[in-house]
Amino acid sequence: MSETKKFMYINRHAPHGTVYAHEGLEVVLIGAAFEQDVCMAFIGDGVFQLKQDQDTSEAGMKNFSPAYRALGDYEVNKLYVERESLQERGLSEADLMPLTWEDEDDDWAEKPSIRVVSRAEMSDLLEEQDVILNF
Amino acid sequence: MSETKKFMYINRHAPHGTVYAHEGLEVVLIGAAFEQDVCMAFIGDGVFQLKQDQDTSEAGMKNFSPAYRALGDYEVNKLYVERESLQERGLSEADLMPLTWEDEDDDWAEKPSIRVVSRAEMSDLLEEQDVILNF
Amino acid sequence: MKFSVMVNEGPYTHQASDTAYQFTRAALAAGHEVFRVFFYHDGVNNGTRMTTPPQDDRNIVDRWSELASEHELDLVVCVAAAQRRGIVDADEAKRNGKDGDNIAPGFRISGLGQLIEAGIQSDRLLVFGD
Amino acid sequence: MKFSVMVNEGPYTHQASDTAYQFTRAALAAGHEVFRVFFYHDGVNNGTRMTTPPQDDRNIVDRWSELASEHELDLVVCVAAAQRRGIVDADEAKRNGKDGDNIAPGFRISGLGQLIEAGIQSDRLLVFGD
Amino acid sequence: MLHTVNKSPFESSSLRTCLALARAGSDILLIEDGVYGGLAGSAHSTMVEDALKSMKVYALGPDLKARGLAEDRLIPGVQVVGYDGFVDLASANDKVQSWL
Amino acid sequence: MLHTVNKSPFESSSLRTCLALARAGSDILLIEDGVYGGLAGSAHSTMVEDALKSMKVYALGPDLKARGLAEDRLIPGVQVVGYDGFVDLASANDKVQSWL
Numbered sequence: 001m002s003e004t005k006k007f008m009y010i011n012r013h014a015p016h017g018t019v020y021a022h023e024g025l026e027v028v029l030i031g032a033a034f035e036q037d038v039c040m041a042f043i044g045d046g047v048f049q050l051k052q053d054q055d056t057s058e059a060g061m062k063n064f065s066p067a068y069r070a071l072g073d074y075e076v077n078k079l080y081v082e083r084e085s086l087q088e089r090g091l092s093e094a095d096l097m098p099l100t101w102e103d104e105d106d107d108w109a110e111k112p113s114i115r116v117v118s119r120a121e122m123s124d125l126l127e128e129q130d131v132i133l134n135f
Numbered sequence: 136m137s138e139t140k141k142f143m144y145i146n147r148h149a150p151h152g153t154v155y156a157h158e159g160l161e162v163v164l165i166g167a168a169f170e171q172d173v174c175m176a177f178i179g180d181g182v183f184q185l186k187q188d189q190d191t192s193e194a195g196m197k198n199f200s201p202a203y204r205a206l207g208d209y210e211v212n213k214l215y216v217e218r219e220s221l222q223e224r225g226l227s228e229a230d231l232m233p234l235t236w237e238d239e240d241d242d243w244a245e246k247p248s249i250r251v252v253s254r255a256e257m258s259d260l261l262e263e264q265d266v267i268l269n270f
Numbered sequence: 271m272k273f274s275v276m277v278n279e280g281p282y283t284h285q286a287s288d289t290a291y292q293f294t295r296a297a298l299a300a301g302h303e304v305f306r307v308f309f310y311h312d313g314v315n316n317g318t319r320m321t322t323p324p325q326d327d328r329n330i331v332d333r334w335s336e337l338a339s340e341h342e343l344d345l346v347v348c349v350a351a352a353q354r355r356g357i358v359d360a361d362e363a364k365r366n367g368k369d370g371d372n373i374a375p376g377f378r379i380s381g382l383g384q385l386i387e388a389g390i391q392s393d394r395l396l397v398f399g400d
Numbered sequence: 401m402k403f404s405v406m407v408n409e410g411p412y413t414h415q416a417s418d419t420a421y422q423f424t425r426a427a428l429a430a431g432h433e434v435f436r437v438f439f440y441h442d443g444v445n446n447g448t449r450m451t452t453p454p455q456d457d458r459n460i461v462d463r464w465s466e467l468a469s470e471h472e473l474d475l476v477v478c479v480a481a482a483q484r485r486g487i488v489d490a491d492e493a494k495r496n497g498k499d500g501d502n503i504a505p506g507f508r509i510s511g512l513g514q515l516i517e518a519g520i521q522s523d524r525l526l527v528f529g530d
Numbered sequence: 531m532l533h534t535v536n537k538s539p540f541e542s543s544s545l546r547t548c549l550a551l552a553r554a555g556s557d558i559l560l561i562e563d564g565v566y567g568g569l570a571g572s573a574h575s576t577m578v579e580d581a582l583k584s585m586k587v588y589a590l591g592p593d594l595k596a597r598g599l600a601e602d603r604l605i606p607g608v609q610v611v612g613y614d615g616f617v618d619l620a621s622a623n624d625k626v627q628s629w630l
Numbered sequence: 631m632l633h634t635v636n637k638s639p640f641e642s643s644s645l646r647t648c649l650a651l652a653r654a655g656s657d658i659l660l661i662e663d664g665v666y667g668g669l670a671g672s673a674h675s676t677m678v679e680d681a682l683k684s685m686k687v688y689a690l691g692p693d694l695k696a697r698g699l700a701e702d703r704l705i706p707g708v709q710v711v712g713y714d715g716f717v718d719l720a721s722a723n724d725k726v727q728s729w730l
Contacts, residue, residue, distance in 0.1 A: 005389065007386075010627070012629075012630075012641075014663045014697070015696075015697065016662070016696045017414070017415050017636070018413060018414055018530075019354075019412050019413045019414070023310065026350060026382065027386075030382040030386065031386045033383070034386045034387075036386070043547065044543065044640060044641060045638050045663070045666070051697060054695075054697060055695045056695070058691065058696070059422070059692040059693060059695070060418060060421070060422060060692075061696060062454075062456065062457040065698075087673075089640060089666070090672035090675070095698075119551065123551045126531070126551060130625060131389040131390075132626075133276075134399075134628055134629065138520075140519065142519060147730075149538055149566065150597065151593070151596045153283060153284055153400075154282050154283045158481060161512065162512055165513060165516065166515075169516045179647055180541050180566070186598035188598040189595075189596060193591065193595055193596070194285075194288065194292070194595070195288060195592075196288055196328065196596060197327040197328065198596075223540060223572060225570060225572035225575070225603075230598075254650060257651060261631070261653075266525055267725060267726075267727045268519070268527060269727065269728055269730050273620070278630070280485065281484070282484045285536075286536075286562075289562060292592070292613045293616055293617065295613070296612075296613035296616065297617045297620075299614070300617050318486035319498075320500075320502060321483065322483040322492075323483065331486075353452040353453065354411070354453050355410065355411070355412065355413075356449070356502065357450070358450050368449075368450055368452075370450075370499075370500040372486065372500070372502055394620050394626055395626070397628040399536075400630060415636075415662045415663075419636075419661060422692070423716055426712075426713035426716065426717045430718075432721070524721070524726055526726050526728065529728065530730060541642060543640065543641045543642070544641075
């Protein structure tokens with residue numbers, strides 16, 4: 001099979017309380033080398049992964065949140081965030097890290113990676129995928 | 136300290152999906168040897184632990200539910216079940232295993248171990264304890 | 271049809287490993303192919319040969335080892351997840367200065383690329399976890 | 401005041417072991433006694449010396465071992481939970497026919513009675529888990 | 531598309547999230563503690579009854595039996611399958627999403 | 631009596647169960663993912679606002695910082711403590727119940 005598959009990594013866990021977000025991100029970064037059509041979805045508590053200003057020093061844990069900024073360099077630039085999940089949590093898009101990527105087809109213009117979508121749009125996106133992994 | 140402490144084992148997990156109910160019961164059975172004032176509370180999905188007719192053979196797992204019947208022999212005979220938790224789950228007391236103990240102070244009369252209590256009564260019971268373990 | 275299976279929780283604590291095992295067995299019994307079983311997160315703890323479960327309970331690790339030997343199943347333990355949790359084979363023990371290993375028969379330690387490859391090569395990828 | 405602490409989840413997967421460690425350290429720093437730390441369920445996985453976490457992350461197992469050696473902390477791993485999950489010391493390895501052990505320095509394997517005793521002897525018992 | 535749910539709706543939001551995102555025509559399979567979502571007469575039955583109007587909902591038989599739940603306790607319309615039926619559902623659908 | 635809650639109220643019923651059973655005068659400490667329960671303006675804020683009428687609610691500072699939550703995002707009345715404050719709360723109360 002020489003095909004390209006559509007991979008979606010769904011993130012539904014908050015960071016730090018469990019390792020799923022952290023180890024899920026490691027899968028995405030490794031998976032980027034396989035040149036598939038990749039996107040990430042942030043649903044429910046998963047939206048907390050993208051919260052700005054995470055500082056784990058006092059909790060004595062590793063702060064893996066800067067690694068989300070590397071996603072653009074790995075050509076992982078479709079990060080769908082469910083609007084309803086943000087709203088239920090009292091968050092807005094301004095609370096999220098400003099993640100970007102450089103579009104080589106557009107003179108390396110810096111473009112936002114995060115796309116806030118409605119639940120209905122998220123539902124459509126799920127249906128389009130070939131492989132879904134859930135972290 | 137020669138004191139007797141009031142121990143409550145709170146059970147809030149359904150059986151089989153996770154090991155907490157099973158390994159929690161092992162703590163109660165071992166703890167019975169220490170002659171403390173022991174009770175168990177079943178709250179939320181914990182009430183499912185006492186459901187009758189559990190049969191794990193097709194799922195290929197160990198059926199530990201018969202061990203609840205041994206509790207009476209270990210003088211663990213105060214099993215408080217929250218009424219509201221049963222109701223929310225569409226269960227009634229008739230769905231629960233008929234657990235009993237023999238009262239040596241009453242000519243070994245067989246008495247029921249399960250006491251269905253209201254949420255308010257459960258709240259009072261929590262306050263009375265010295266040590267609370269949660270499984 | 272070609273399946274792959276991902277197991278994300280350790281033995282006994284969550285039912286995930288049990289359900290994954292029963293699914294894998296049923297898929298093989300129905301004549302399907304199982305390309306790979308990939309163990310991630312605490313799932314790597316399924317791959318230790320050091321367990322001694324009670325006699326009257328199932329032996330989850332042995333069950334996987336036996337299924338692997340009967341069906342030439344590829345049981346892959348993620349190396350990064352295994353390092354965090356202390357699952358090591360002889361190579362890993364050497365590389366990380368450990369005085370022994372604990373990997374169970376039929377399991378091998380490899381990278382996350384094996385999971386992505388399973389997703390690409392298989393018709394269906396099923397995930398079992400908490 | 402005399403505290404005991406119960407840890408019910410393994411390292412890294414849940415924050416429970418981190419919070420238990422920080423609490424224990426803070427209790428000791430405030431001059432309290434910590435009678436025992438008891439590891440149950442997947443918590444027993446904190447007691448393996450086979451982990452090799454990434455260099456830029458905390459080493460949860462070593463942290464416990466060091467705290468134990470600094471403060472003569474009693475770190476007890478439940479034997480029944482350890483058998484299900486493959487944590488063994490030299491005695492257990494012999495008893496169960498294992499070809500090696502993996503217990504980390506400062507941890508000892510013992511029975512559930514040690515937990516009940518901690519509940520009886522301590523002024524407060526705190527539980528950290530999933 | 532096949533969605534699996536393995537958590538109790540009384541303790542976790544997984545089933546609610548799954549049903550909010552699953553499209554009409556989807557197959558939903560309740561496994562492990564997820565089978566409690568199939569219980570009739572519970573505080574969350576309506577959620578599954580609504581789903582049944584546009585989707586098929588299945589529950590894994592071995593997990594129901596393990597928990598002492600007879601088929602007559604299920605919401606009418608919820609179908610019971612074995613591990614072989616689980617494999618068939620995973621084959622018949624183009625992909626599987628596990629709401630862990 | 632001190633109650634600790636370590637799970638997000640958006641995904642788990644733990645906080646709701648804790649508050650239903652905790653008596654007036656109790657101390658509630660939100661730790662780990664439980665600190666999300668302290669967020670103002672969320673779908674579950676009312677639950678904690680009601681609790682604050684008869685109980686004290688605390689959130690663990692290191693866990694708030696780890697998650698990028700500044701104190702001004704908390705429901706007014708929720709107090710922030712460090713690990714030392716956690717130890718003090720555990721000492722000051724006669725027992726501790728962890729709603730895991």
